[in-house]
Amino acid sequence: MNRAIYNFVFYLLLPIIVLRLLWRALVLPAPAYAKRWGERLGFVELARANRREQRWIWVHAASVGESVAISPLVTRLREQQPDWGIVVTTMTPTGSERIEELFGSDVCHVYAPYDYAGAVKRFLNTFKPAMVILVETELWPNLVHYSKKSGARIMVANARLSEKSYRGYQKFSGLGKPMLQKIDCIAAQASMDAERFRRLGVSEQALHITGSMKFDVSLPDNLPAKTAAMAQRIEGSRPVWIAASTRDGEEEKVLAAFTQIKRDIPAALLILVPRHPERFAPVERLCLKQSLRVVRRSSEESVAAATDVFLGDSMGEMLIYYGLAQLAFVGGSLVDTGCQNVLEPAALGLPVLVGPSQFNFQTICEQLTDVGALQTVADENELAREVVRLLQDDEARSAMGDKGKAAVAANKGALDRIYDLAVQYLAL
Structure with missing residues (x-):
C-alpha cells in the first residue's frame, strides 16, 4: 500500500470514524467525544489565536500513557527554551484531561488532526511548527509527510518498535518505509528497537539509542x-x-x-x-x-x-x-x-x-x-x-x-x- 491508496481508504473510512465518535459519546457514554470535532479536522485557529507565542514545537502523544511519558521533556523545554511555544496534541479526552492537569495554560492543547491530508495541512498552516516530536509509536503517514514538506524537523522520542509492529511495517513497506525515511531523529528505547528500525531502512545518522524516559519517573513530594x-x-x-x-x-x-x-x-x-x-x-x-x-x-x-x-x-x-x-x-x-x-x-x-x-x-x-x-x-x-x-x-x-x-x-x-x-x- 502506498500513500495515495492510504489516503483514498482513509477518506472512505472517515464517516465510520465520525460514527465511532458518536457511539463512544452516546453509548459508552463518554460525552467528551462529542466535543471539539473541529480540532480533529484541523480547525485549530481559535486555539492558536489565544496564544502569544510565535515559534512552535508540536508534541504529539496519543493518550494518557504517552502524555505522562513525554511530560518531563515538555517541562524541560518550557523551562529552558522559553521563547518556544509548545502545542501538545492527544487523541483521547483522557489524554486531554491529563495534559490540562500537568501543564494548564503553559502549553497549548488541542486534539490531533485525523491523518488525512486536509486536516493535517490545516493544522500545520496554523501553527507552522519548526519541530514535530512524536511519542513512542505515533507514526502517521500524512502527518510525517506534510510535516517534512513544511520544513519541520521530525523526532520520535521514546521510540519503540515491537516485533509485531515491525512485521506490520514489513507487510506495508510501500507506505511505512518512505515514512520512516523522512524522520530526522529516532530516539530508540533500546538496541532491539533501533535494530528493527534499521532493518526498515532508517539511516544510522537518524538512529540514537537513548533508553526510555519512563524510567525517569518522578514521584511527587506529596x-x-x-x-x-x-x-x-x-x-x-x-x-x-x-x-x-x-x-x-x-x-x-x-x-x-x-x-x-x-x-x-x-x-x-x-x-x-x-x-x-x-x-x-x-x-x-x-x-x-x-x-x-x-x-x-x-x-x-x-x-x-x-x-x-x-x-x-x-x-x-x-x-x-x-x-x-x-x-x-x-x-x-x-x-x-x-x-x-x-x-x-x-x-x-x-x-x-x-x-x-x-x-x-x-x-x-x-x-x-x-x-x-x-x-x-x-x-x-x-x-x-x-x-x-x-x-x-x-x-x-x-x-x-x-x-x-x-x-x-x-x-x-x-x-x-x-x-x-x-x-x-x-x-x-
Missing part, C-alpha cells in the same frame, strides 16, 4: 501524604493487591482470579482501576453481579472489613492506588492490548505481575524480568497463584520490590539524552 490520607479509608490491616489499568474483557479474568485468592486469603482486598473512565460504571456492575461488595473511590465511603473491591474511579491518582497495595498486576496484558506502564509500581517498590500481552512495554518488561522484579502470568489461574504466594511471603515480595526500584534507578537518564537531541535538531 505522594506519601496523599497515600496516607487515602489509606485512612481502609479499615483494619488487610492484604491488598491492585489490578491497574484493566481493559474490556480483562476484569472478568481478574475477578475470577480474585475468587480463587479469597479462598486462601479471605481478608484480601482488591483495588481495581479500569483504564478508561467510561468503564467505571460497567465494571462496578460486573463486580456486583458476582456478589462482590464494592466501594467506589468517588463515594468517600469507608472501605470496611467486609468490602471486597475498592474501585478506583478517578483520574490522576494511580500512584496513590499503587501506594495502598502490596503488589501490582498491570492490565492490558491478559487481553491482547499490549500491557500498560509497569514502571510506576516498580518505582514504588511493588512486585509486578503482568499477563503475556506486553508489546507496548516489551523491552521494559524484559529488563524487569531479567532482574527479577517482574513475573509474567499466563492466565487468571496463574495470576491467582502468584498473588497468593506473594501476599503470603513477605521476603519474596520485598526482594522483588527492591529489585524493581533498583532497576528504575539504574536506567534513569534518558530525559537528558532526549532533551539534548531535541535541542540539537531544533537548532539545525
